[in-house]
Amino acid sequence: MAGLFRSLLFVPGNNPRFLEKAKTIQADIICFDLEDSVPDTEKENARKLIKKALNSRSEYASSVYVRTNAPSSGKIPDDLEQIVQKGLDGIVIPKVDSAKDVLKIKKMLANLEKKRKIDQLAIIPSIESSLGVVNTYEIASSSKRVAAVIFGVFDLLNDMGIEYKKQAEGAKYARAKIPLDARAAGVYAIDAIWQDLQDKDGLLQDCITGKSLGYVGKSIIHPDQIPVAHGAFAPNKAELEWANKVCQAYVESTKKGRGATVVDGKMIDEVHYKQARALLDIAKIN
Template sequence: MKRKEYLLRSILFVPTYKEKFIQKAIHTGADALILDLEDSVPEVYKQKGREIIKKYIDKGVFKNLQVFVRLNPIESKILLKDLKYVLHEDIDGFMLTKIRTAEDMIYYDKLITQLEIDKNIEAGHFTFMPLIETTLAIMNAYHIASASDRTIALTFGGEDFLNDLEGLHGNPPRCFDYPRAYIALAARAAGIKAIDTPYLAVNDTKGFIKEESVSFEMGFSGCLLLHPKQIALANQCFVPSPEEVQKSREIIKSIEEANKRGSGVAMLENKMIGPPMKKRAEKVLRIIELIEQKVKLEVMHEER
């Protein structure tokens, strides 16, 4: 099946054991929501979280949103219980936790394939966003990224990685330099997106913009978020500049004009437009198109 294109600039974590968190999250305008059943949900409330997700699925609340569920890891022994409540067409996919090797991804792929068959859900419907949050996962990042066709992004879990590394969280966090670079490389080599770790200081606007602007330069498509106030900032950071958008339009226009003239060579500002420039321009304009589509859907939703 042809994989849906996802806009993933801002991905908001939503603890699921309180309905008010979900009620607020669905109106925030985040590109995607992560309904969390793992770290942010105390053990005694996990069943409540599952039931609340199921309640909102049954209401059709998630139908026109991009929604993923962060599952408890394989070793938790409650993974199948999570899946029992969240397997539905209105859920786009799953954030997979404690992924260490490609074998973990293959396990999930086979499991979800069988569950899709059992639930009569279209084959390949559910997508994966594995969390890269250990030193072993960093070293296996490309193999993890390419192990399943369901995988749409690698996501960086910086704090768990830091704990595994036994490193220090400096300012800026130098321990993140290598894993960020490697995750971006591994994801892009596998043809998927890279998503940055959450920025913990939710009230530090300048710090957020500084750090995530660098992540965008490194090849990341977006970042995980802990608070709705970070959504507009992420949407601002992970988007091409107006100047690049305009330049991209000029590049495509020059190519189209050259084609009309029967010329295989397009020029812009007395410079030849090479294939890499064309590809970059197409990617930039596709991002803008996805953003415009999202805005239209939001307007339609409000009018209803």
């Protein structure tokens, strides 16, 4: 699972040039896309290109995820058959409406992982409908595989019949509810994309607002947005103090031959340690 979630960059899966360029991009997560950015006629080609890219996983600096098609599309079995292999860290599932969507896909993943003898993959559901917003806690707590949830503002507004505006007034409740439910479930929340590539001041303000609501990062659509997102979602003093505690406690626990331990009344395992270590490493860089 990714150590950090400050930036999740979507890369069209049917564009070989973009897939190659992604090797040098410093986003926390590179997410090869099989959904919105790929026309139906290009889906199979995109699956093949992504499969080929995953064979070169060591050349990518970031964690690598793939966004599948939506559960309602009927395309996920074909997506997973092609992309589940060594080199993949996890999948993003768009338009998740309920925990049933996650559990059905979890079962497919488990079968493929066993068959191909690979480690368990993480899942990041994307919340993009009124029903998904209502069920966010249920979705976020449906499986230990769920590392984070994403807020998908455009499809939500379309579902609600609301016109998109930069401040997304009609999505205020949903935007605030999603990180709250995610936190209650013990996972992270990644904020929606900022569509205007020319408005970096607007992007920064949107990131600041997102962080104040409890988001830990931003979905992005262009590499130029990465520095803004990373600056806005840099770890604060409280997060760094937590990270120090976790790292010290976990290291001491492993020295005694144990793995998981307890910090401030909460169970801490290797995933938490990696997250804490990543925060401390970022603080050193900055």
